[in-house]
Amino acid sequence: MARCSTSLADMVLYRGSYLMKYKGHSHNFTLGLGITVFMVALILLGFLWTPYEPDAMQGSLKLNAPSLLHLFGTDQFGRDIFSRVLVGAGSTLVIAAGTILIGGLAGVALGAVCGYFGGWLDEGVMRVCDALAAFPSVLLALVIISIAGSGKYKVMVALGIAFIPSFARIVRGEFMRLREADFVIGARLIGVPTPRILFVHILPNILPSLLSALAIGFNNAALAEAGLSYLGIGVQPPDASLGRMLSESQTYLASGVWCAAFPGVFLVLLVLGVGLLGEGILDRFGGGR
Amino acid sequence: MLDVERLSIHFEDRGRREEAVKNVSFQLADGKILGIVGESGSGKTMTALTIAGLKKQRAVIDGGSVCLDGVDLLTLDDAQLRSVQGARIGMIFQEPMSALNPTMKIGKQLEEVLVLHAKLSKEERRNKVFAAMEDVELENPRELYEKYPHELSGGMRQRAMLAAAIVCRPKLLIADEPTTALDVQTQDGILGLLKKLNQKYGMSILFISHNLRVVEKLCGRVLVMKSGEVVEEGSVEAIFGNPQTEYTRELIAAIPDACGKNWKDGATVEQDEAVAEEIAVWQGEAVADENAMEKDVLEPKKVLEVCHLNAYYREGRVRRQILQDVSFTLHEGEIVGLVGGSGSGKTTLCKCVLGLLKEYDGVVIHHTKRPQMVFQDPYGSLNPRKTIGWILEEPLKVQGGFSKEERRRKAEEMLERVHLPKEFYKRYPKELSGGQRQRVSIATALMTGTKFILADEPLSALDVTVQAQMIELLKELQEKEKICYLFVSHDLDVVHLLCDRVLKVEGKTVTSMYG
Secondary structure: OOHHHHHHHHHHHHHHHHHHEEOOOOOOHHHHHHHHHHHHHHHHHHHHHOOOOOOOOHHHHHHOOOOOOOOOOOOOOOHHHHHHHHHHHHHHHHHHHHHHHHHHHHHHHHHHHHHOOHHHHHHHHHHHHHHHHHHHHHHHHHHHHHHHHHOOOHHHHHHHHHHHHHHHHHHHHHHHHHHHOOOHHHHHHOOOOHHHHHHHHHEEEEEHHHHHHHHHHHHHHHHHHHHHHHHHHHOOOOOOOOOHHHHHHHHHOOOOHHHHHHHHHHHHHHHHHHHHHHHHHHHOOOOOO | EEEEEEEEEEEOOOOEEEEEEEEEEEEEOOOEEEEEEEEEOOOHHHHHHHOOOOOOEEEEEEEEEEOOOEEEEHHHHHHHHHHEEOOOEEEEEEOOOHOOOOOOOHHHHHHHHHHHHHHOOHHHHHHHHHHHHHOOOOOOHHHHHOOOEEEEOHHHHHHHHHHHHHHHOOOOEEEOOOOOOOHHHHHHHHHHHHHHHHHHHEEEEEEEEOOOHHHHOOEEEEEEEEEOOEEEEEHOOOOOOOOOOOOHHHHHHHHHOOHHHHOOOOOOEEEEEEEEHHHHHHHHHHHHHHHHHOOOOOOEEEEEEEEEEEEEEEOOEEEEEEEEHHHHHHHOOOOOEOOOOOOHHHHHHHHHHHHHOOOOOEEEEEEOOOOEOOOOOOOOOOOOOEEEEHHHHHHHHHOOOOHHHHHHHHHHHHHHOOOOHHHHHOOOOHHHHHHHHHHHHHHHHHHHOOEEEEEOOOOOOHHHHHHHHHHHHHHHHHHHHEEEEEOOOEEEEEEEEHHHEEEEEEEEEEEEEEO
């Protein structure tokens, strides 16, 4: 199910960016921002209030179609799907955000140092990253979870580590490009200490590429989490997660397609919004070139 | 042959309409060379690109026509235009490295033009390519045929680009600032080549430049443009000898020329002799001054000492020697020029002096804190994401011990000293012009309290009138603050005008010229 969502979102993004990109002003950006803000608002709402308890089971209401009482219908245990989707999306959001935070911070630190200094440090760290990147992120997360145990936050850390190489590589490339820039040489001549050069002088100049990479990372993390939960490893029952809901609704597709449809659509919209936002940032703010 | 009639082009930039070219008209006859001069933003490049059919999509043509032998190029569709480009119009650009495909061999690139425009056998094509290479005076055409652009020197790449442009013997060659990035010797080579091609094949040349001296050397007629309009037009003698409009007079007056003499073609040798005479007089005065100073026990303070410097360049396992036993001393308040052809070792010397290159033996002693540098490209030397105020305050933050208000006050003072308005404190580099950015670079250098600034071609990217202002600023700072400059340039006129003495880098050594 997760793979279906990927292809659909990718297709829309690909076609969309041809249709919607237009000189200067970015439709990608506005649309992406709109969708993302809307989804995040919904999710934040879900943290505070849901129409029903997400775990409350009501035997009599099993597999009800969407109605005014239950906007998204009920699942096989009589739980309100709308509430579960909100809370589940919340889990996905937290995990994805946490992943890019961990992967991003470590990736930026490593990438900056490797890109700026080069030499043996660069070689060494990049080879380790290559080894790490050789594992599919899901597999790597499995390995880490089998050691550390499963659970929401462990998934976050596992995925975060798996994502470090991709951020490090992008940041490293940008730092390599800028380390010989005149203004950087000027800063060295003034006597600016190296950490300041890296993070106060150079880093702001790579923000567009970095933010765009973070957006893509977010999406990959969300989908990876959905995949892991689908496999039963990430978020554990009775907690909700979009991937878990997709997995659980497989058996009931014939009797209650809404059990899969709504979580699926929610996931797609979230990924779409963030993806468009990522593209839009590059459109509007340039790649720094 | 080429008839441009009332050409008008505008840009839409975020809702604002910018007129790039306004009602421009001119003719170019068969076999003649026309120069178009103007400062940045004058519309000259836009005009040239439009004639070549290369204008950007964002630029919209409002009206006018561009007729080549009676056919209006603006009315042609893509396919028809492509048949004209390359075959009847050739174009060369400023930067040969970006004009040549780095992944294709030179020979293949030259052949490609022929494949597109002529029906010839492989043998005939090869012969034409060799002929073109000989025309542009490239040695060993057969060897070069198999080489890639990065294996050639800068001057050779320029010639290769030229060869690609003329291989189909076009009637019109458009040259957009082809000599701007070159040192004088290479410049002269290319200009000579263009003249030769013009005479041999009767090829007309449209030569775009902001360098009036080069235009004076090469062109028969000149068009002066400003802000998209044609300001004046006439023969070279008329324009340079008797300029009619205020703007043209300003442009010509701003050309740096040593000894107040007008720089004319063919007068090079005499000029050098005249310069040498004047310098001898200066030398005499300088010596007298030094004696006087020594008598007063006021010796000029040393700023930089370089002793027995040997510099190397490491290429993998191999270590090549670039400089051998170089020694010189610089004093406070001196402006010393550093000249030398491309590849002479100027850049290596600069890097050693600044401590950016570590592969050297010998001693480099600085008697001032933090030697500073002003770069050639004003567009890369300021951090694009920071305000001017922030950039100026960085040296103070490094030194420490200044409060926020003190820093701001010092930054604003410095802005005034380089004659920039205080309001620039809040602006970003992209809102400033090239000349203004160079002033900020100089201001930042001064903020460190240094007495030594290495200026690496700081004026070559600037327009002539702006150059003149910058020269004044540098002189002012030299007098007031006793700043010592090491002024690297290949513009000998500016060097003669500005520098007290000159160091020449040639054959791995540095010789001191004129004292």
